[in-house]
Amino acid sequence: MNNSLIPGNYLFISAFVIQFLAIVPLTILKNEKKAFVISNFILLIGLVLGLISTLSSKLFSFASFSSNDTLLFSNWIRLDGLGLYFLFIIQLVAIPTVIYNFSYLQHYIDQKRSIKSFVTFYIILLISTQFVVMANQAILFLVSWEVMSMSAYLGMLLEKEKEEVQKGSFYYFVASHLLVFILYIFFFLLHHQTNSWLLSDYHLTAATISLIPILFILSFVGFGIKAGFMPFHFWLPQAHPIAPTVLSAFLSGVIIKTGIYGILRTFQFLKPIPEWCGWLILVVSIFSAIFGVWYALAQHDIKRLLAYHSIENIGIIGIGIGIGFIGSANNLPVIEVLGFGGALLHTLNHAIFKSLLFLGSGVIYQNLGTRNIELMGGLVHRAKYLAILFLIGSIAISGIPPFNGFISEFIIYTGFFQTAKELKNYYPLLMLLFVVGLAFVGGLAVACFTKINSIMFLGTERKEVKHFHISVFDYISLGILALLCIVIGFYPQPFIGIVNKVISNGFVAANSPSALLNMNWLSITIIFSSILFGVIVLYFAKMQIHKRYGRRTSAAWSCGYENQSPRMQYTASSFADELNTIPKTILLYNKKVDSSKRVIPKPSSFESHSSDFVDNKIVLPGYSLLGKIISKIEFLSRTDIRYYIAFILVMIIIYSFIAFLWI
Amino acid sequence: MDIEILQGPIAIFVIIGIAPLFAGFINKQKAILTGRIGAPVLQPYYDLLRLFRKETINAKSSSFISQISPLINFIVIIVAAAMLPIGYWKPLISFNGDIILFAYTLGLARFFQILAAMDIGSSFEGMGASREATFALFAEPIFFFTLGSVAFISGLTSIYDIYHSIRLDNISYIVFIIICSISAFILAITECSRMPVDDPNTHLELTMIHEVMILDNSGFDLFLYLYSSYIKLFIYAILEISFFYPFSAKSYLLGIVIFIVGSIILSLTLAIVETITSRFKMKNIPQYLLFATAIGILNLLIYTFTK
Numbered sequence: 019m020n021n022s023l024i025p026g027n028y029l030f031i032s033a034f035v036i037q038f039l040a041i042v043p044l045t046i047l048k049n050e051k052k053a054f055v056i057s058n059f060i061l062l063i064g065l066v067l068g069l070i071s072t073l074s075s076k077l078f079s080f081a082s083f084s085s086n087d088t089l090l091f092s093n094w095i096r097l098d099g100l101g102l103y104f105l106f107i108i109q110l111v112a113i114p115t116v117i118y119n120f121s122y123l124q125h126y127i128d129q130k131r132s133i134k135s136f137v138t139f140y141i142i143l144l145i146s147t148q149f150v151v152m153a154n155q156a157i158l159f160l161v162s163w164e165v166m167s168m169s170a171y172l173g174m175l176l177e178k179e180k181e182e183v184q185k186g187s188f189y190y191f192v193a194s195h196l197l198v199f200i201l202y203i204f205f206f207l208l209h210h211q212t213n214s215w216l217l218s219d220y221h222l223t224a225a226t227i228s229l230i231p232i233l234f235i236l237s238f239v240g241f242g243i244k245a246g247f248m249p250f251h252f253w254l255p256q257a258h259p260i261a262p263t264v265l266s267a268f269l270s271g272v273i274i275k276t277g278i279y280g281i282l283r284t285f286q287f288l289k290p291i292p293e294w295c296g297w298l299i300l301v302v303s304i305f306s307a308i309f310g311v312w313y314a315l316a317q318h319d320i321k322r323l324l325a326y327h328s329i330e331n332i333g334i335i336g337i338g339i340g341i342g343f344i345g346s347a348n349n350l351p352v353i354e355v356l357g358f359g360g361a362l363l364h365t366l367n368h369a370i371f372k373s374l375l376f377l378g379s380g381v382i383y384q385n386l387g388t389r390n391i392e393l394m395g396g397l398v399h400r401a402k403y404l405a406i407l408f409l410i411g412s413i414a415i416s417g418i419p420p421f422n423g424f425i426s427e428f429i430i431y432t433g434f435f436q437t438a439k440e441l442k443n444y445y446p447l448l449m450l451l452f453v454v455g456l457a458f459v460g461g462l463a464v465a466c467f468t469k470i471n472s473i474m475f476l477g478t479e480r481k482e483v484k485h486f487h488i489s490v491f492d493y494i495s496l497g498i499l500a501l502l503c504i505v506i507g508f509y510p511q512p513f514i515g516i517v518n519k520v521i522s523n524g525f526v527a528a529n530s531p532s533a534l535l536n537m538n539w540l541s542i543t544i545i546f547s548s549i550l551f552g553v554i555v556l557y558f559a560k561m562q563i564h565k566r567y568g569r570r571t572s573a574a575w576s577c578g579y580e581n582q583s584p585r586m587q588y589t590a591s592s593f594a595d596e597l598n599t600i601p602k603t604i605l606l607y608n609k610k611v612d613s614s615k616r617v618i619p620k621p622s623s624f625e626s627h628s629s630d631f632v633d634n635k636i637v638l639p640g641y642s643l644l645g646k647i648i649s650k651i652e653f654l655s656r657t658d659i660r661y662y663i664a665f666i667l668v669m670i671i672i673y674s675f676i677a678f679l680w681i
Numbered sequence: 682m683d684i685e686i687l688q689g690p691i692a693i694f695v696i697i698g699i700a701p702l703f704a705g706f707i708n709k710q711k712a713i714l715t716g717r718i719g720a721p722v723l724q725p726y727y728d729l730l731r732l733f734r735k736e737t738i739n740a741k742s743s744s745f746i747s748q749i750s751p752l753i754n755f756i757v758i759i760v761a762a763a764m765l766p767i768g769y770w771k772p773l774i775s776f777n778g779d780i781i782l783f784a785y786t787l788g789l790a791r792f793f794q795i796l797a798a799m800d801i802g803s804s805f806e807g808m809g810a811s812r813e814a815t816f817a818l819f820a821e822p823i824f825f826f827t828l829g830s831v832a833f834i835s836g837l838t839s840i841y842d843i844y845h846s847i848r849l850d851n852i853s854y855i856v857f858i859i860i861c862s863i864s865a866f867i868l869a870i871t872e873c874s875r876m877p878v879d880d881p882n883t884h885l886e887l888t889m890i891h892e893v894m895i896l897d898n899s900g901f902d903l904f905l906y907l908y909s910s911y912i913k914l915f916i917y918a919i920l921e922i923s924f925f926y927p928f929s930a931k932s933y934l935l936g937i938v939i940f941i942v943g944s945i946i947l948s949l950t951l952a953i954v955e956t957i958t959s960r961f962k963m964k965n966i967p968q969y970l971l972f973a974t975a976i977g978i979l980n981l982l983i984y985t986f987t988k
Contacts, residue, residue: 396802409796450829457825458822460785465814471799473799475744477802478742541776569736574743575740593814595811
């Protein structure tokens, strides 16, 4: 206990106990609403205490610490820099979603729907996710992982009578099991090599270096399914939109990051990593980023669109990891620090702005009862502050200054430049291609987020809105997240410091270069502040000028036509049509134009639709092929239970035989 | 020397000050080339002054976005301009990595411009916004294939350093730089909405990109938009001219001379291009931009393999 990272381990333990206790009111109290409010409040206290104890650790203070310093209860639960950083992300994002719960679940209570089980699963989800990053024992890790996946699955079934919910959650269920199966093999191989179940003992010796490629592929596929790298992403856009908003925010913001955590954790076992691993991650990531955002551009369902954006951002994080791997393979700590630094900071940033956007979309869904952005419009006149908060999230996620998305992308860009500089030869050319790819992603993200902001909030109402209500809890939770976006954007130094500590603790050698800290963060702060200052000054000047020379409002120009209707506005489909037509074979982008050419025209219509390539061309055909093959052995299926007992017996004999040979 | 500290602020005031003049100069030359007398060279200043004193009219359906977008546009363009060198004058903002900040601040301006266009709720602006988003996407790679590739080869990440790392001692490098400058010229045409991508003079809404986005703005808002578009044109002109600084042999005076002569030659080139070409069909513009991108890739490939 001497070299503990956190001064008060008791605070830490009590935080978890309180979080567990939050389940109690749900089981005792009969009154649905009372039980939920009390339990949610207890959960909030537990999370805040957890965050305080995390923040009081050495990672977040000025004190330096070595990689031997860990939060140590036993060998099974152990927190090092990486674990602590992810714990921080989980708790930071969980708090606003729990605050948001107060208003969000109220709608379900009003509908006389039972939410007790949902809240229970949500509490279990939060706790098990925290255990995933704390577990230092492979079995405990897998168990918490499985509890995390399954509680999220059960939480998704809140509106289980809907067909889309059944379909989407089934995708999630299958993908989760597939990846856990791969993780089993991964950890058993590791155990077989090192004869230990402790994650901290997994250091490969020279004799086992030949296993690195297999282990790397297993971990990248296994954790990659969770993170949502293309082409393993097919479940993500199906599952995330159908979950209740608090859950989708947490799924997209945090749960997929456990995949990133897994990949980074694996990196610590697999040293020395061969360089091709870095290239593989880079190529897969840039592919995920470009097509993730392009698919997003073609969506009309706001939550589905945001789910595709998660794939894009996972791609950007992956790019950072890829650079880090290349730096590690070439023994260049500067590149390693920049790559992993960008990835880690983007993980935090994405968790913040993605949950901000999801929670914002949830407010709109509760009020309008639709997720289709084509039916929205003009909401800025109903909810100005919601529009501003959503806009902050959109600018941040597009990687545009002055918010946090830019900071992490800036580090990743610098990583590319640094790689080209240090490893001359053909590296500049290859790195430039990736830089252009990343710039392309940025351009697509701008197109996508200008699209949803303008279609949802600007213009005039496409469908009449009767009333629009936003509760104070919504404002608090969204406000916290938006504030974080602004703070990390304008003043990134403390967060850069934390990331740097994480990296120098377990990633690169202790005397790692301070490449991250030496970047010109002060210039960035000054420039961003002066932009803000300039805009404010100019705004007051503008008000004075308006006073002097006048300002009024009038109808928009439409060539003299006066009766503009909301239906004449540009729609989301028409805005994105030109861009979506370019990769239409990959996006499976279909247009249906029905226009009449008669003298007195009939009503015409336009429809555009995009479906997932991997899902429709690989997964579903593969699934039906599997079904056909399995139907060939259908004759084994009998109604009599004794046949099955015989089958089981035969299998046991085969297994024991194999096990016997193995030993 | 004290004067060195003042270089940055002076440079930015010069850019803001003479940007409209540059636009007026192009228009005058264009008029002469097409056999007209044309408006005075100082006409852009008169236009700005006139707009400044006009009443501002906003569309009824517009929101706060229309209010703040012109301001953000103007400030952000000035910040971008503050990163550019004039001869050997060190720009106001110059640090490692400012090339990325430059590209992304312009992205911020574009983000708000598109939002402000969609804010009106009219199909005209929607059309312009959609086109702007599409073509900007194809223009983005060109920037990184021109200035970015020089940056990657030199290993430097500050715009000032990148331009001053250009050397004239290696023939394949000179060819590389010349082709980069050609790509940069195409980029300038696209980003500044000049012919043959966009026509700054027409007022037929269906055919335009930039002009149609600001269709419903007037008064002070239009003043800011127009002024930012002048500065933006001049920014891209400087990006182009700066490729020729190595000829100045590190002399401050010669650097300024190259800046002035370069501006004049570039304005003449733009005027000639706009006189002899007509605007492309909208669907051909992506091909034109991809062509510039392809030049950039090939150029870098050839340079990498002949080095």
